Amino acid sequence: MSDTPRPFDDQPLDSDTLDALTAAAAAEPVPGGVAARIKHRLLGRMAQGEARHVTVQAADGAWQAFQEGVQIKVLHEADGVMSYLLRLRAGAVLPAHRHPTDEECVVLEGSLRIGNALVLHAGGFHLARQDALHAAITTDTGATIYLRGASPHPGCLV
Template sequence: MNRNLIPEIDVDLLEELDARLVPVQAGDELLLARAKATIMRTIAQDRAPLYRTVRASDREGWQKVCPGLERKVLWDSQGARSVMLRVAPGTTVPAHVHGMDEECVVLQGTIRIGELELHAGDYHVGRRGTSHELAATDTGAVVYLRGAMDEV
């Protein structure tokens, strides 16, 4: 285990918390169950993996968003989501306003956002509060996006 990931323990804080502990009385089963559930959730979060790998060969996890558009969630974190989009030839995505910065990398194909044409390897960012024009593709595309959870 990498000890750099383990925070130093504040002994004074532990002693202060210990002094404030109050024993649970008989009959407080609901309170005890809630406390246990909170502790177990915290333990589960602490055991969350430090790395995640998604392989291009993974066939699972794709969700149909609308005709011609599929999404695979790669990561959710702190109000942002990373996704991969598969866009079929001839598909259009309506204009929208960004709730936060949205990053886009075209991995395959070509996509147009208004008059802007993006090809494989191109990067584009839509800043928070800006609106994107209609996006479309004639060739189909695979796109990586990172932005607000409710938008991607």
């Protein structure tokens, strides 16, 4: 016996066999409403088993000291981009700094002052552009903010 595989027969199928295979493989049309319900159920089932999502509940994770009067809670980090919360006590100051990438900030609680003129209250959004100087951030009331951008490190401080 030889270990060499045998070549496939290159003879085409006869027309009767080909017609029978084509007819057997033909799909019957499905009414649009039924197709939409099937698709919705299938996608819902697939999403239930999806393991790539990340969820952090409010009680999950630990707050860590970041600097005087400021705590950090990392929510997610990948490829140099971090989503995190900062909790600032009343009177806390984040010194002027630059960001290596754009950084998005949403005030969740309290209020922030950015520089001398800009005040953000709960629900306010601020986008700090890459490499632009970001004025010092202060808070009289204390604040909790959500940020997404480059992982913070002391080298960005001015």
